[in-house]
Amino acid sequence: MNFRQKEKLFKYLARHFDSMDYPPIILWKPIKRELIKKAWRHRVKKIINGALDYPGLYIHIPYCQTKCFFCKFKVRVGNSGKMLNRYLKYLKNEIEEFSPLLKKVPFKTLYLAGGTPTIFSAHQLDALFTLLEEKFNLIETSQRLIEATPATLSLEKLRVLKKHGINRLTIGIQVLDKKLLTAINRRNQTEKTVRSCYNQARQVGIKIINIDLVVGLPGQTAASFLKDVNFVLQLRPDAIHIFSYEEENLVIFYMMGKRITDKDRTKRDQMLELADGEIRKYGYRSYRGEAYLLSPGAANFQFQYRYSVNGSLLGLGAEALSYIPGYYAYENFKTEEYLNYGDKDQFPPYLNGYPLNKDETCTNYIINNIRDGLDKTIFRRLYRVDFNKTFRKEINFLKRLGILQESRERIKLIARNDFEFRTYSKFFFSPRIIKELKAAVKARNK
Numbered sequence: 316m317n318f319r320q321k322e323k324l325f326k327y328l329a330r331h332f333d334s335m336d337y338p339p340i341i342l343w344k345p346i347k348r349e350l351i352k353k354a355w356r357h358r359v360k361k362i363i364n365g366a367l368d369y370p371g372l373y374i375h376i377p378y379c380q381t382k383c384f385f386c387k388f389k390v391r392v393g394n395s396g397k398m399l400n401r402y403l404k405y406l407k408n409e410i411e412e413f414s415p416l417l418k419k420v421p422f423k424t425l426y427l428a429g430g431t432p433t434i435f436s437a438h439q440l441d442a443l444f445t446l447l448e449e450k451f452n453l454i455e456t457s458q459r460l461i462e463a464t465p466a467t468l469s470l471e472k473l474r475v476l477k478k479h480g481i482n483r484l485t486i487g488i489q490v491l492d493k494k495l496l497t498a499i500n501r502r503n504q505t506e507k508t509v510r511s512c513y514n515q516a517r518q519v520g521i522k523i524i525n526i527d528l529v530v531g532l533p534g535q536t537a538a539s540f541l542k543d544v545n546f547v548l549q550l551r552p553d554a555i556h557i558f559s560y561e562e563e564n565l566v567i568f569y570m571m572g573k574r575i576t577d578k579d580r581t582k583r584d585q586m587l588e589l590a591d592g593e594i595r596k597y598g599y600r601s602y603r604g605e606a607y608l609l610s611p612g613a614a615n616f617q618f619q620y621r622y623s624v625n626g627s628l629l630g631l632g633a634e635a636l637s638y639i640p641g642y643y644a645y646e647n648f649k650t651e652e653y654l655n656y657g658d659k660d661q662f663p664p665y666l667n668g669y670p671l672n673k674d675e676t677c678t679n680y681i682i683n684n685i686r687d688g689l690d691k692t693i694f695r696r697l698y699r700v701d702f703n704k705t706f707r708k709e710i711n712f713l714k715r716l717g718i719l720q721e722s723r724e725r726i727k728l729i730a731r732n733d734f735e736f737r738t739y740s741k742f743f744f745s746p747r748i749i750k751e752l753k754a755a756v757k758a759r760n761k
């Protein structure tokens with residue numbers, strides 16, 4: 316395939332069926348659970364010998380009070396205590412299954428996300444953290460993070476989070492305009508609840524607070540977005556994360572037939588630019604092009620460690636992703652399956668994943684870093700190959716398109732949006748993956 320043909324294929328893939336993950340999830344296949352456990356054993360030995368960095372622990376909670384119409388995640392709706400207790404029971408089974416393998420390893424980060432992990436009651440959260448502390452080595456865990464929404468937080472829950480050492484809390488506000496909140500099916504949130512839970516989180520002493528907003532929603536005006544930004548700036552959180560709305564198959568607006576046009580995207584980019592100027596005036600610095608921080612310590616270290624040194628990640632809970640560099644990337648079962656098997660107190664012998672040989676581990680590093688500027692010296696140190704020599708032809712092609720910027724030390728893919736990034740980052744995919752992707756497209760279009 317020449318580069319033009321590759322570009323066409325990559326655009327098709329970026330538009331139709333893949334996400335930002337690498338290796339692409341559409342190529343994943345069943346891997347024996349036993350092989351995954353064996354890989355963890357090997358990795359753990361190397362970590363204990365001091366050859367590798369400590370891993371991160373990720374816990375996925377796929378439940379929310381309501382499904383927001385812009386949300387691209389697969390979440391289940393409902394907060395009945397019974398249903399959540401059932402989920403916790405299976406999570407406990409899994410924690411107990413992996414605990415003996417990783418007990419000796421200190422985890423660097425603990426991150427509970429979803430969905431909305433704070434959908435659990437204070438009592439359920441307390442029990443979950445107590446179990447995690449008992450079953451894993453979290454003594455040296457420098458960052459403990461959790462995602463929340465204002466409507467699911469309370470002073471009681473915040474006290475439980477503080478008690479268990481949570482030191483980075485994300486409060487997802489998304490938008491504040493009343494009409495827009497109704498339009499996105501998030502009626503249970505008001506300025507008052509936002510302000511109150513923010514103040515309570517400060518009051519209990521959570522060290523870092525991050526606020527999530529979303530921009531570019533159907534029906535969102537520049538005036539309402541900038542009003543939200545200003546509201547957040549007055550609160551002065553340690554970090555602000557602005558997500559650019561992307562259409563994906565699981566988005567309800569998308570299912571309803573709402574589409575964003577190129578004109579909408581341009582408008583969204585202009586809104587972001589205006590916000591950028593405003594946020595910087597308040598002393599925030601842009602981080603990886605996606606978040607604003609008051610200080611470097613306010614970053615999400617689980618993401619950072621994984622991106623910067625190809626760290627490993629143990630994901631537990633339905634649909635959680637795990638990553639063992641040099642061995643496998645894999646995904647846990649869908650929620651329904653997870654609950655089904657958990658019933659039998661035994662999970663099935665296969666998980667969906669992809670073997671990570673040296674090429675794939677190296678590409679993963681590139682994909683995770685090239686948008687912010689990949690450091691060529693670090694790349695050479697990690698993979699013992701020269702970036703420019705390895706990708707000479709790709710670099711020349713992308714430079715001709717004006718999408719790659721290079722200095723002596725760094726190389727940066729200057730994508731204007733996720734679609735462009737998903738398209739052009741694929742030029743660094745391993746030949747094996749490109750071949751498999753081509754075959755997958757062919758099979759789909761038969």
Ligand SMILES: C[S@@+](CC[C@H](N)C(=O)[O-])C[C@H]1O[C@@H](n2cnc3c(N)ncnc32)[C@H](O)[C@@H]1O
Nearest residue numbers: 385386387429430431487527529558559560561
């Ligand atoms: C797991 S989600 C939500 C966490 C929390 N439940 C909340 O509602 O704030 C994390 C982030 O993904 C972002 N997100 C969800 N759907 C998106 C979409 N279609 N495009 C871009 N960002 C999206 C949201 O802005 C959200 O802050």
Ligand code: SF4
Nearest residue numbers: 379381382383386430
């Ligand atoms: S945005 Fe948050 S609360 Fe809304 S559906 Fe998505 S994960 Fe759930």
